[in-house]
Amino acid sequence: MITQWFFTHVDRRGAIVIALLVALACLVPLSNLLLPPTSALHVPTYLVSLIGKYLTYALLAVALDLVWGFCGILSLGHGAFFALGGYAMGMYLMRQIGPRGVYADPVLPDFMVFLNWKELPWFWHGFNHFWFAALMVVLVPGILAFGFGWLAFRSRVTGVYLSIITQALTYALLLAFFRNDMGFGGNNGLTDFKDILGFNIQADSTRSMLFAATALFLALAVFVTSFIVRSKLGKVLVGVRDAESRMRFLGYRVDRYKLFVWTVSAMMAGIAGALYVPQVGIINPSEFEPANSIEAVIWVAVGGRGTIIGPILGAVLVNFGKTYFTAAFPEIWLFALGALFILVTLFLPKGILGLYGTWETKRKDRIARKRSEPGSPATERATPIAEPQAAE
Amino acid sequence: MQLIRLLAVFLVLSGVFAPGMEAGAETVDDATLRPLIQALAAENFDETTKAVSGLAKTGDARVSAILNALTAGDLYIVKADKAVFIGKRDGSDYAATDPLTGAKLAPVPRNAAEKIKVNNRLRRDIAAAIGGLTLMSDNPAERRSAAETILKTRDPESIALLDQAIAAEKDSGIKAVMQQAKAAAVLNSTAPDDAKIAAIAEVTAGNSRDALGLLTPLQGSDGPVGDAAHSAIDSINGKLALWNGIQNIVYGLSLGSVLLLAAIGLAITFGVMGVINMAHGEMVMIGAYTTFVVQQIIRASAPGLFDYSLLIALPAAFIVSGAVGVVIERGIIRFLYGRPLETLLATWGISLVLQQAIRSWFGASNVQVGNPSWMAGSFDLGLLTLTWSRLWIIVFALSVFAVLQLVLKKTMLGLRMRAVTQNRRMASAMGIRTPWVDALTFGLGSGIAGIAGVALSQIDNVSPNLGQGYIIDSFVVVVFGGVGNLWGTLVGAMSLGIANKFLEPFAGAVLGKILVLVLIILFIQKRPRGLFALKGRAIEA
Numbered sequence: 001m002i003t004q005w006f007f008t009h010v011d012r013r014g015a016i017v018i019a020l021l022v023a024l025a026c027l028v029p030l031s032n033l034l035l036p037p038t039s040a041l042h043v044p045t046y047l048v049s050l051i052g053k054y055l056t057y058a059l060l061a062v063a064l065d066l067v068w069g070f071c072g073i074l075s076l077g078h079g080a081f082f083a084l085g086g087y088a089m090g091m092y093l094m095r096q097i098g099p100r101g102v103y104a105d106p107v108l109p110d111f112m113v114f115l116n117w118k119e120l121p122w123f124w125h126g127f128n129h130f131w132f133a134a135l136m137v138v139l140v141p142g143i144l145a146f147g148f149g150w151l152a153f154r155s156r157v158t159g160v161y162l163s164i165i166t167q168a169l170t171y172a173l174l175l176a177f178f179r180n181d182m183g184f185g186g187n188n189g190l191t192d193f194k195d196i197l198g199f200n201i202q203a204d205s206t207r208s209m210l211f212a213a214t215a216l217f218l219a220l221a222v223f224v225t226s227f228i229v230r231s232k233l234g235k236v237l238v239g240v241r242d243a244e245s246r247m248r249f250l251g252y253r254v255d256r257y258k259l260f261v262w263t264v265s266a267m268m269a270g271i272a273g274a275l276y277v278p279q280v281g282i283i284n285p286s287e288f289e290p291a292n293s294i295e296a297v298i299w300v301a302v303g304g305r306g307t308i309i310g311p312i313l314g315a316v317l318v319n320f321g322k323t324y325f326t327a328a329f330p331e332i333w334l335f336a337l338g339a340l341f342i343l344v345t346l347f348l349p350k351g352i353l354g355l356y357g358t359w360e361t362k363r364k365d366r367i368a369r370k371r372s373e374p375g376s377p378a379t380e381r382a383t384p385i386a387e388p389q390a391a392e
Numbered sequence: 393m394q395l396i397r398l399l400a401v402f403l404v405l406s407g408v409f410a411p412g413m414e415a416g417a418e419t420v421d422d423a424t425l426r427p428l429i430q431a432l433a434a435e436n437f438d439e440t441t442k443a444v445s446g447l448a449k450t451g452d453a454r455v456s457a458i459l460n461a462l463t464a465g466d467l468y469i470v471k472a473d474k475a476v477f478i479g480k481r482d483g484s485d486y487a488a489t490d491p492l493t494g495a496k497l498a499p500v501p502r503n504a505a506e507k508i509k510v511n512n513r514l515r516r517d518i519a520a521a522i523g524g525l526t527l528m529s530d531n532p533a534e535r536r537s538a539a540e541t542i543l544k545t546r547d548p549e550s551i552a553l554l555d556q557a558i559a560a561e562k563d564s565g566i567k568a569v570m571q572q573a574k575a576a577a578v579l580n581s582t583a584p585d586d587a588k589i590a591a592i593a594e595v596t597a598g599n600s601r602d603a604l605g606l607l608t609p610l611q612g613s614d615g616p617v618g619d620a621a622h623s624a625i626d627s628i629n630g631k632l633a634l635w636n637g638i639q640n641i642v643y644g645l646s647l648g649s650v651l652l653l654a655a656i657g658l659a660i661t662f663g664v665m666g667v668i669n670m671a672h673g674e675m676v677m678i679g680a681y682t683t684f685v686v687q688q689i690i691r692a693s694a695p696g697l698f699d700y701s702l703l704i705a706l707p708a709a710f711i712v713s714g715a716v717g718v719v720i721e722r723g724i725i726r727f728l729y730g731r732p733l734e735t736l737l738a739t740w741g742i743s744l745v746l747q748q749a750i751r752s753w754f755g756a757s758n759v760q761v762g763n764p765s766w767m768a769g770s771f772d773l774g775l776l777t778l779t780w781s782r783l784w785i786i787v788f789a790l791s792v793f794a795v796l797q798l799v800l801k802k803t804m805l806g807l808r809m810r811a812v813t814q815n816r817r818m819a820s821a822m823g824i825r826t827p828w829v830d831a832l833t834f835g836l837g838s839g840i841a842g843i844a845g846v847a848l849s850q851i852d853n854v855s856p857n858l859g860q861g862y863i864i865d866s867f868v869v870v871v872f873g874g875v876g877n878l879w880g881t882l883v884g885a886m887s888l889g890i891a892n893k894f895l896e897p898f899a900g901a902v903l904g905k906i907l908v909l910v911l912i913i914l915f916i917q918k919r920p921r922g923l924f925a926l927k928g929r930a931i932e933a
Contacts (some may be wrong), residue, residue, distance in 0.1 A: 074733045148913075155917040160668050160732050164867045165913050171864050172909035175902050290864060294670075294740050301737060334748035341741025345734040346727055 010226040017309050018219045025215035029208030045204045049279050050323070052211040054316045055218050056276040061299040061311035062221045063268035068297070069306030070229050071261050072241035074159075077166030078269050079293035080173050081141035083283065085270025087177075088140055090190035090283040091124060092133030093201070097194045110192070111185045121183040130197055137274040138267040145266030146259065153255035153262070158244065167290050174288035189284025196278050207279070214275045218312070221268050225308050228261065237261060298337075301344050304351025313352060422492055425452060429476050429491055432462060433469045433508050440508070441517050445549070448521035456525040458491045459518050467491070468505040479505060520547040527557040527570070536566045542573040546606070548581030576606050589620045596624040603628055635775040640893045646782040648889025649789035650851070652882060653844035655866035655873075656793060659881040661837035662870055664813045665830055667725055668736040671743035672866060673859025674750075675838045678716060679709035679845020680854045681750060684759045699764040702846060709842035716746075717838025721831050729830075743859070751856040761849040781850055788847050792840065793882055799836075800878070809833050868912050874922025884923060888912075 007015065028043050028051070035042040060082050067073040094109045103113040107120055126132040148169060152162055180186035199206040228234050239247045240254050248254045277283045286292075295318075303314025318340070325333040348355055428450070431443035444462075447455045461467045461478045468479040468486060477497055479486030485499035510518070519541055526538040527550075535557070542550050554574040561567040575594035578587055595603045607621045607628070658672045683705040690701050697704070720742055728735045763781065770779040800806035808829045811819040820826045845858075852858060865888075873884025888908060895904035919925070 074736070151914070151917040155920050157916055157920045160666075160736065161871060161916065161920060163668075163733065163736065164871055165916050167864060168868055168909050168913055172906045172913075175906050175909075179902055291860075294737075297737060298741075331748070331752060334744045334751075338741040338744030338746075338748065341744065342724060342738050345738040345741070346724065349731075349734065 006223075009230055010223060011230075013309055014222055014226045017312065018222055021215045021219035021222070025212040025219070028215075029205075029212050032208045033205060045207055048204075048207050048211045052207070052214050052279045053276065054319050055211075055214045056272045056279065057296070057299065057319055058312040058315040059214070059218045059221050059272035059275070060269050060296050061303065061315040062218070062225055062308060063265040063272065064296055065300045065305055065308060065311040066225050066228065066268070067261055067265045068300060069308075069311075070234065070241060071237045071258055072244070073258060073262060074163045074297065075166045075262075075265075076163045076290060076293050076297065077168075077170035078265070078296055079290070080166075080170035080288055081145060081266040081269035082273035082276070082292075082296075083173070083177075083285075083287035084141045084144065085137045085273030086277040086283040086287060087184060087190070087273075088127075088133055088136040088270070089274035089277045090193075091127040091136075091184075092130060093193040093196060093278060094190050095124070095128040096196065097192065100194055101192070109185070109190070111188065112183070115180060117183075124183065134274075137270050141266040141270035141273075142263050145263045149259045149262040153258045156255075167293070170288050170293055171290050174285055174290070177285035177288060185284070187285065189282060189286075190277075191282040191284070193278065193281060201278055201281070210275065210279050214279070217271055217275060221271075222308055222312075224264075224268075228264070229308070233257065233260070295337075298341055298344065300351075302340065302348070302351055304353035304355075304357075307351065307353040307357075310351045310353035317352075425450065425455075425492060429458065430474070432458075432467065433474060433476055437509075437511055437514055440510075441514055444514070444517055444521050448525060454492060456522050459522050459525075461491065462508060463510060463515055463518050465507055465510065467508045468500070469508060470500055471504055471506055476508070477505075516545065520545040520550065527553055528560065532563055532566060535561070535563075536569055539566060539569040539573045543569065543576050546576045546580035548577050548583075551577050551581065579606055585615060585617050588617045592617070592620045592624050596628060604632070632775070638774070639776050640897075641890055642776065642778065643782075644890030644893035645886060646786050646889070647892055648886035649786045650848065651865055651869050651889055652789045652885035653785075653792065653847055654841070654862040655869035655881055655885055656796065656878065657837040657840035657844065658866045659837075659870045659873070659875070659878060660796075660809075660840065661834055663875045663877065664809050664833045665729075666732055666875075667729075667834070668732055668739065668867075669725075669834075669837070670736055670740040670863065671720065671746060671859075672739075672838075672841055673861070673863035674743045674746040675713045675717060675841035675859070676845040676848060676862060677750065677854075677856065677859040678713045678746070679842030680761065680849035680852075680858055681754060681759070681845075682709040682712045682842065683846045683849045684754075684761050684854055687762055698762070699766065701762070702764055702767075702850070705846045706843055709846045710839040711842075713842025713845065714835040714839030717841075718831055718835040720838075721834035725834065726827065726830065743863075747856045747859070754856070756856060758853045758855045761854050763850055767850055785847055785851065792843060793878065796840065797878060805829075805832060805836075868909065871916065871922055872912055874924035877922075877924040880922055880924035 010018065028048060031039075031041050031043045032045060032048050037044070060078060063081075064075060064078050067075055097109065099106045101110040101113075103110050105113045108117060112120070127136070148166075152165065157165065176182055177184050177189075178187055184190065193201050195201050196206065196210075199209075201207075229237070236247065236252055236257050239252070240257055244254055273283075273287075296315075299315040299318050300311040301314070302310075302318055303312065304310030318337075321336065321340075322333065325336055344351065350357065425447070428443055428446045431446070432440055434440050434443065444459065447459065458467070458478075466478050466480065467476060468488075469476050476491055477486075477488040477500065478491050479488050479500065481487075481502075482499065485501050486505055488497040488500050489495065490497055522538070522541070526534045527542075529535050529538070539554075539557075542554065551574060554570055554577065558567060558570050558574065561570060571594060575591035578591040579595065583591075592607065595606050604625065607625050654673075654676060657675065658669060661667050661669050661672070683702065686705040686708050687698070687701045690697050690704070720739075724738055724742065725735060728738060767781045767784060770777050772778075800809060808819070808824050809832075811822070811824055812826050812829050812833075816826055819829075848858065848862075852861075869884045869888060870881060872888065873880030873882070891911070892904055892908055895907050898904075899907055916922075
C-alpha cells in the first residue's frame with residue numbers, strides 16, 4: 001500500500017533515482033568503512049567527501065529546479081539560502097569546538113576572542129543544541145524567502161526584475177557577512193570544526209555518515225519535489241510558469257502558489273548548505289557570491305530544467321568538470337564554463353534530459369507509426385510530465 | 393638669449409648679496425650672534441631652547457638657515473674647541489662651513505666632531521622660531537608656510553613678529569593667513585579678554601575646521617571669552633553641517649556619475665531590446681583595457697601626446713566595445729529573443745569567456761593606466777577640496793548622457809530605436825528592419841559601456857574583474873530608474889549615489905551600501921517597473 005502511494009507521486013525515472021540514491025547511501029559508507037583500501041571496490045574517503053559535496057550541490061539544483069523549472073521563477077540568489085543554511089550549521093559546529101579552540105575560551109568562538117568580544121551575541125544563543133541549529137537551517141532561509149517572496153510576488157515582480165533583485169539580495173548579504181561586526185567571522189567565515197553530534201568530523205565514519213545523510217536528503221528532496229509537481233498544486237504551478245496572467249484571470253491566487261514553492265525551495269537550499277559545510281569544513285561569505293548562484297542555475301539548465309532528475313545530473317557533471325579542469329587546465333575552466341552557458345542556452349534549451357526526452361519521443365513515435373497506431377498510450381507516457389517552455 | 397643670461401647673472405648676484413640687502417629682515421652684527429650660536433651646543437636641551445629663542449629674537453635673516461641645519465642634524469661641534477660648524481659628510485670627514493658667514497672651513501674628521509642633539513620638543517620650538525623668522529621672507533610661499541606653521545604651533549611669542557609682518561604684507565591671501573595665525577596665537581596667550589574676543593571673531597571668519605580646534609579648549613572657560621567661544625563654535629558647527637551636506641551631494645553626484653556611466657549602456661540594451669546583458673560589465677572592462685593599450689602605444693611612439701591619450705582612447709574604446717557588442721548580438725543573442733532568462737545565462741557565459749580571455753592576454757593582475765596631467769590635482773571650493781578627476785567624471789557622464797539623448801531624439805537611428813522600444817511589431821510593419829536596429833542598438837549600448845570604461849580606468853583598478861564590480865550596481869540603477877527611459881537612469885543613478893553618500897557617515901560604507909540595496913528591493917515592491925516606467929496597456933510588458 002505504501003509502495004502504491006509512493007508510485008502515485010513519483011514517476012518511474014524519479015523512483016529509479018531515489019532507489020539509486022538510497023543504494024548509494026548504504027553502499028558507499030559500507031565500501032569505505034569495511035572494504036580494505038586495497039580492494040577494487042573501496043571508495044577512498046576523499047572521494048566520499050567529494051561526491052558528498054556534489055550531492056549537496058545537486059540538492060541545491062533540485063531546489064532551484066522546483067522554482068525555475070516548474071514555476072518560472074529564475075532565482076539568481078539561491079546561493080544565499082544555501083549559504084544561510086550553511087552558516088546555521090557552521091554556528092553549531094563552532095559552538096561544538098568549545099575550549100578546544102586556539103584561545104581555549106569555553107563559550108566564545110576564536111574569532112570573537114580575537115575581536116575582543118566579551119560575550120556571545122544574542123543570535124548565537126541556542127546554537128549549542130543540534131536540534132536548534134537544525135531548526136534554524138530550515139527556518140532562517142525559509143523566513144527570509146517568505147518575507148522576500150511575500151513582498152515580491154504580491155506586487156507582481158516577475159521575470160528578469162525578480163532575477164535581478166534576488167541577485168541584489170545575495171549581494172547585500174555578501175557585503176553584510178564580510179563585516180566583522182556582524183558576528184559571523186567576517187572575511188574568514190567559520191572553520192576549524194572539531195566534531196558534530198559528538199563524532200569527530202575528520203573521521204572516516206563521520207564522513208561516510210554525512211555522505212549517507214546527503215544522499216538520503218537528496219532522495220527525500222526528489223520525492224518531495226515530485227510530490228509537489230505531480231499534485232494538483234503542481235499543475236497550477238506549471239500554469240503559472242507558462243501563462244501567469246491567464247492563471248490569475250482564472251481565479252488562482254498566483255502569488256500564494258509562488259510563495260509556497262519559493263519558500264519550500266529556499267528551505268531545501270538551506271538543508272543543502274547545512275550538509276555542505278561539515279563535509280567541506282568551512283563556510284565563508286564568498287558562498288554568497290552572485291556568481292555562485294548563477295552557476296547553480298547553469299547546473300539546472302545543463303541537466304534540463306523541469307525534469308527534477310536533470311539538475312542532479314547537471315550539478316554532478318558540471319562540478320566534476322570543474323574539479324577536473326581547475327586541476328588539469330586552470331586556464332581553460334572559465335572558457336569551458338562560459339561556453340557551457342552559451343551552448344546550453346543556444347542548442348540545449350531543455351538540457352541533457354530534455355534532449356533525451358525528445359529523442360525518446362521521436363523513437364517511440366517511429367515505432368508507433370510503424371505499428372500504425374497513432375496516439376498510442378506509449379507516446380503519452382514518454383513525454384516528460386512538464387516540458388519547460390520559454391518563459392514569457 | 394643675451395637678455396636671459398644677463399637676468400640670470402643679476403639674479404645670482406642678488407642672491408649672493410641678499411642677506412645684506414633683504415628688505416625688512418634685520419641684520420645683527422656677528423658679535424651678538426656668535427655667543428648665541430655657541431650656546432646651541434649646550435649640554436642640556438633647556439639651554440639649547442633658550443639659545444634658539446634668543447637667536448630667533450634677533451630676527452637676523454641668517455638665523456633660519458642655522459636653525460634649519462640644527463633640525464636637519466647638520467650642525468656639529470668640534471670636540472676639541474667646541475666650535476660650531478655646519479657639516480656635510482664627505483668620506484671620513486665632514487666638509488665644514490661657518491654657520492654665520494658661510495665660509496668654507498677646513499674639513500673636520502668625523503671622530504673629532506659631535507652632532508648637536510635635538511629632541512622633539514626642541515624641533516617644535518625651532519619650527520616655531522623659523523616660522524617667525526621667515527615671516528618677512530621675500531618668497532611669498534615661504535611667508536605663507538611660516539604663517540601656517542604659527543597657525544599650527546600657536547606660539548604667543550610670535551604675536552609681535554606677526555604684527556610687523558601683517559603691516560608689511562601686500563598679498564591679501566597671505567595677510568589673511570597671518571591674521572588667522574595671530575588670532576590663534578592671541579587665543580593661546582594671556583592677552584586681555586577683549587583682545588581674545590576680537591580674536592575669536594577673527595578665527596570664526598576663517599577656516600572653520602581649524603577654528604573649531606582653536607575654540608574648543610576655550611569653550612569651558614568662564615566669562616565673556618567662554619561665551620564668545622561657545623557661540624562661535626555653534627555658528628561654525630552650523631556652517632560645517634551645511635558644507636558637509638554640500639560635500640555629500642557633490643560626492644554623491646560623482647558616485648552617481650560613475651553609476652550613470654556604467655548603467656546607461658545597459659539602459660539602452662535592456663530598454664530597447666529587453667535583453668539582460670550580463671556581459672555589460674565586461675564591455676566596460678574592454679573599454680578600460682583599450683585605454684591601457686592606447687596609452688601603451690602613445691608611450692612608445694608619441695610621449696608628447698600623453699595628455700590627449702584619453703581623448704584618443706574614447707573613440708577607440710567605443711569602436712572596440714561596440715564591435716564586440718555587435719558580434720555578440722549577431723552571433724548569440726539574436727537567437728534568444730523573447731527568452732530573456734536564457735539571454736541572461738548566455739550573456740553570463742560570454743562575460744566569463746571575455747574575462748578569461750583578457751586574463752590570458754594581459755595577465756590577472758591590475759594594469760597601470762596613467763592619469764593625464766589635467767586630471768591630477770585638486771582645487772578648493774568653499775570648505776570643500778575636490779579632485780579634478782571627480783569633477784571631470786561628473787562633466788563627462790553628463791555629456792555622454794546629453795549626446796545619447798541627442799542621438800535618440802534627433803537621428804534616424806534614434807527614431808527607429810524608439811519605435812522598436814514602443815511597439816516592435818508595429819515598427820516592423822512600418823518597414824523598420826528590427827533585427828538591424830537591434831544589432832545597432834546593442835552596438836551602441838556596448839560602445840557607451842566602452843566609453844564608460846575609459847572614464848573608470850581613471851578612478852578604478854583596471855583588472856579583468858573590473859566589470860563584475862559594476863554589473864549589479866548598474867542593474868539596480870536601471871531597474872530603479874525604470875526600463876526604457878534614459879531620464880529614469882539619470883535620476884536613478886544620481887539619487888542612488890547621493891543616498892549612498894548620505895548613509896555612509898551614519899552606517900559606514902559597506903552597511904550604507906547594504907541599506908541602499910535593501911531600500912531598492914523594497915522600492916521595487918512598490919513600483920515593480922521602476923521610477924519612470926513606460927506606460928502601456930499590455931498585461932505583460
